[in-house]
Amino acid sequence: MKRALLLACGAVILLVVAVVVARFLRTAPAVQDFIAEYPGHSPLPEGAPVGIPAWLAWQHFFNAFFLVMLVRTGLIIRSKARPPAFWTRDNTRWPRTNGAPRRLGISVWLHLVVDAFWVLNGVVYVVLLFATGQWLRIVPTSWDVVPNSISVVLQYLSLEWPVENSWVSYNDAQVLAYFAIVFIASPLAILTGLRLSPVWPMRGALASAPPERFARALHYPVMLFFLLFTAVHVVLVLATGALHNLNHMYAARESDDWVGFAVFAVSLAVMVAGWVLARPLLLAPVAERFGQVRRMPPAPAAPARSAARS
Numbered sequence: 434m435k436r437a438l439l440l441a442c443g444a445v446i447l448l449v450v451a452v453v454v455a456r457f458l459r460t461a462p463a464v465q466d467f468i469a470e471y472p473g474h475s476p477l478p479e480g481a482p483v484g485i486p487a488w489l490a491w492q493h494f495f496n497a498f499f500l501v502m503l504v505r506t507g508l509i510i511r512s513k514a515r516p517p518a519f520w521t522r523d524n525t526r527w528p529r530t531n532g533a534p535r536r537l538g539i540s541v542w543l544h545l546v547v548d549a550f551w552v553l554n555g556v557v558y559v560v561l562l563f564a565t566g567q568w569l570r571i572v573p574t575s576w577d578v579v580p581n582s583i584s585v586v587l588q589y590l591s592l593e594w595p596v597e598n599s600w601v602s603y604n605d606a607q608v609l610a611y612f613a614i615v616f617i618a619s620p621l622a623i624l625t626g627l628r629l630s631p632v633w634p635m636r637g638a639l640a641s642a643p644p645e646r647f648a649r650a651l652h653y654p655v656m657l658f659f660l661l662f663t664a665v666h667v668v669l670v671l672a673t674g675a676l677h678n679l680n681h682m683y684a685a686r687e688s689d690d691w692v693g694f695a696v697f698a699v700s701l702a703v704m705v706a707g708w709v710l711a712r713p714l715l716l717a718p719v720a721e722r723f724g725q726v727r728r729m730p731p732a733p734a735a736p737a738r739s740a741a742r743s
Contacts, residue, residue: 455590464587473585473595473604475577481569483601489567490685492558494700499551500659501704505711506544507656515729516540517714522724534724535631539713542720547711548626555619562615570603571611581605594673600687610662618658625652 458464516538524534537545562568585606588595597604603611627633628648670678680686680693683700710716717726 451590452592455587456592458587459591459593467580468584468588471577471580471584473581473588473597473606474602475573475575475581475605475608477602478569478574480566481602482566484687485600485681485685486565486567487685488561488565490683490696492554492561493682494696495554496551496558497663497700498704498707499547499554500663502547502707502711503544503551504656504660505708506540506547509540509711509713510538510544511653514540518717518720518726518728520720520724520726526723537631539717539720539726541631543711543713543716545630545632548623548630552623555623559615571608571615573605573608573612578605578608582609589669597673599678599681610666614659614662618655618662621651622655622659625649625655 459468518539519536520539520542521536522534524530562571582605585595585604589606595604599607625648628643628645629652633639670682674689676689676691676694678693679697680688680690682693683696684693686692714728717728720726
C-alpha cells in the first residue's frame with residue numbers, strides 16, 4: 434500500500450511538471466507554428482465512415498468488462514495465494530485429448546475462461562472492424578500521424594484542448610493509441626498468455642519457444658500498458674466533454690443528452706459486480722459443469738508465538 438501511494442504521488446508530481454513545461458513551450462513561437470501546421474488531425478482516407486455504429490458501442494462495453502475481469506483474475510493469480518480448489522477438465526466431453534487433462538488451480542481456470550471470452554469478443558470486433566470499414570478510423574495511413582500526435586499531447590498537457598469531434602474522426606494521438614491497443618498490445622497479451630497457460634504444449638517444437646521467462650517478463654508490462662491506457666482514456670473522456678463523449682461511446686449517438694451517461698452508469702455497475710463476484714469458490718459450481726472440482730481444506734492456522742520472557 435505504501436509503495437502504491439508513493440508511485441501515485443510520483444505520478445502526480447511528474448504530471449504537474451509536464452503541464453508546467455508544456456504551458457511554457459506553448460509560449461515559444463516555433464512551438465506555436467508547429468501546432469498551427471500540425472493541429473492534430475490527419476485527413477481520413479476517401480470512403481472512411483462517419484459516425485459510430487451501435488455494434489461498436491456494445492463492443493466498447495464488452496472490451497471494458499472483460500479487461501476488468503482479466504485484471505481481477507490476473508491479480509488473484511499474481512498474488513500466489515494457495516488455490517482454494519483445483520479443476521480438472523472432463524475428457525469425455527469435447528474437446529477430447531489423447532493425454533490426460535492437466536489439473537489447474539481454480540483461479541487459473543477462471544482467468545482462462547475470461548481470456549477465452551475476451552479473445553472471442555476481440556475476434557468479433559476485428560471482423561466487424563474490417564467488414565464495416567471502421568478500421569480506416571484507427572489505422573494510420575500517413576506519416577503525418579507522428580507530428581500530429583506530438584501536437585495533440587502537447588495541447589492536452591498544456592490544458593488547452595485540441596479542437597476535435599470523435600464522431601467524425603479521432604485525433605492522431607487517439608489513432609496511434611487505439612492502433613497500439615488493438616493490433617499490438619492485444620496480440621502480445623494473447624500470445625504471452627497462451628505461452629504461460631497450461632494449454633501450451635509441454636513437448637515438441639513449441640515447448641520452449643518462446644521461452645517462458647520471456648513471456649512472463651512481457652505479459653505483466655502489457656497489462657500495465659492496458660491499465661495506463663484505460664486511466665488516461667477515462668480522464669480525457671470525462672475532461673473533454675463527458676456527456677458528448679459518453680453518448681458516442683455507449684449510445685452511438687451524436688448528442689449532449691444523458692442517454693450515454695445512463696448506459697455508462699449501468700455498465701459501471703456491472704463491472705463492479707463482476708469484480709466482486711469474480712471469486713474462484715463462488716464460481717466453483719459453474720466450473721463443476723465442465724469438469725471436476727476438488728476443494729482443498731483450509732490451510733492450518735499458524736501457531737501462536739509464545740510470550741517473550743521477561
